[in-house]
């Protein structure tokens with residue numbers, strides 16, 4: 001029987017974020033080149049997106065390319081950028097069919113123009129979709145995001161648009177790439193690595209962390225269900241005591 005039936009649909013995480021890791025090791029284990037690991041990972045993206053929509057998860061954010069990933073061999077970066085273009089083209093229909101709205105976070109201007117063009121095209125075409133917001137983190141780094149937000153806020157203070165006293169959690173939130181997205185409830189990382197790798201440091205302040213050994217291309221819907229069930233068993237206290245939660 002599928003684990004799906006054990007999920008409490010009334011207690012779904014509002015926002016799931018995934019660090020999709022292990023494509024290279026998946027390929028290496030099979031004696032394949034890394035590019036084939038990345039390609040295979042796109043299938044997991046599709047099945048995960050569809051599973052989240054079907055369950056009723058409102059927000060899914062996928063870490064697809066980090067600011068640090070620019071330091072990979074030129075050819076690998078090129079392959080990943082090309083794969084992005086083909087996947088966006090291929091998945092547009094699936095997004096429309098499932099009423100998924102696409103967003104992107106990160107230093108999008110750094111992406112090759114062709115990728116930007118395809119990305120903006122799909123973002124524009126899906127902007128009225130309401131079932132789920134799918135956010136791709138591309139050329140994304142949390143420190144870069146915080147630096148960027150700090151500059152914008154300082155600029156507003158300098159030009160007397162806001163006063164220093166107005167700076168609070170909410171104002172900072174509104175200057176991050178993720179403005180308008182709720183905080184992350186469940187953060188999943190595949191491939192066995194137990195680190196955050198500069199992903200949404202601010203937004204995961206109270207997220208539940210879930211690490212699985214499974215490489216991203218092997219990540220199936222059952223693995224997602226397992227993560228959600230595990231999440232639902234946890235007590236989120238947000239600093240309070242258990243008694244206070246009753």
Ligand code: IPE
Nearest residue numbers: 020021022023024025026064
């Ligand atoms: C994740 O898989 C994809 C990206 C970071 C773009 P990796 O390419 O990091 O795979 P491993 O970690 O080398 O196995």
Ligand code: IPE
Nearest residue numbers: 019020021063064065066197
């Ligand atoms: C994090 O994975 C970035 C993405 C999944 C896009 P990495 O493979 O780049 O992270 P590190 O280098 O192992 O920390």
Ligand code: MG
Nearest residue numbers: 021022023024
């Ligand atoms: Mg990796």
